[in-house]
Amino acid sequence: MAAHTRNTKILAVASGGGHWIQLLRLRPAFAGCRVTYATVNPGSRADVPGCAFHTVPDGNRDTKAALIFMALRILILVLLVRPHVVVSTGAAPGYFACRFAKLVGAKSLFIDSVANAEDMSLSAKLATSHASRVYSQWPRVADKFGVECHGSVL
Template sequence: MYQLSDIYKATWRSVILHIILISAFALSIQVAFELIFIYSLIVLLAFLCSRSLCSILMPLIDLDFEERKANILAIASVGGHWIELLRIMPLFKGKSVSFISNNQSLKETVLGYSFHTVPDANKDSKFKLLGCIMKVSAYILFLRPQVIITTGAAPGLLGILIGKILGIKTIWIDSIANAEKLSLSGSIALWLADRVYTQWEHLAVQPKLVYSGNVL
């Protein structure tokens, strides 16, 4: 995002995505449709009010929307995903990099870089998943990276999705453990990410799926 108009467009998409995700979550726990409608209406009205207020205040406030806290945002879950992410750290040399994972102890492996944690969530833990979505979104909006790169799994896929909505370049590296086919998250990322890498040459059969060696 470089121009204020781009931020406005991205915010509209973010509001719509937020309503869709909250509605899906609410329906999964059998919340009344009327409550979902009222909540969605409140979110839309709040956004319109804030947009109007922004238009009034912008001439009076000098904000630099090009300022970034990180050039690269690297995301991976604890375990093999994180190990594979660490293997590509030489590519980050000389860059401003922030890391996101779901285990605070991993901070010790990236000393000297900013590190942020999100809830350890999956499709079976709906409340934690919602918290993970909110935290990943907040970090991306705060850091404003140029590129989001991930080796998986859930936090990385959320980063790819949110990055796509906000117009940020996104890269997915599928785990080397997926030798027979792409992971489920990788298959979804194939539709979202700007570039998807497989670590197995025989899987690179689609134009968007790239093989450039492996990281292990």
């Protein structure tokens, strides 16, 4: 990404739990930018005071209807925010955000969870076809799947 300015809009998206915690660890990289956060847990708003915050429905491949609602909510969010960059640390919300980023000309970065030490997650595998960049936090996994590795978020 080019030099950060107050005009650079970032949409930072993750599901809950460890994905959200890893996304929060990236906050120093967002300094000087306008950041909008999105996740599945409304209580996570407290983690990003003073920042724009949205919740999206939780869903996965076992809950198809919820997954469709999530995708639609992420699409609307991308169209409303019109980010320059989408950053995700994972799961389905991040995949959809990276997929829809192209609609508004945004770059996208998907960082697979540090928990995926042997294989990439399904959402990371899907993101490789849509995200500008996909990273694994494990060099061996990055080599195996042809994605990038620049160390761990943790």
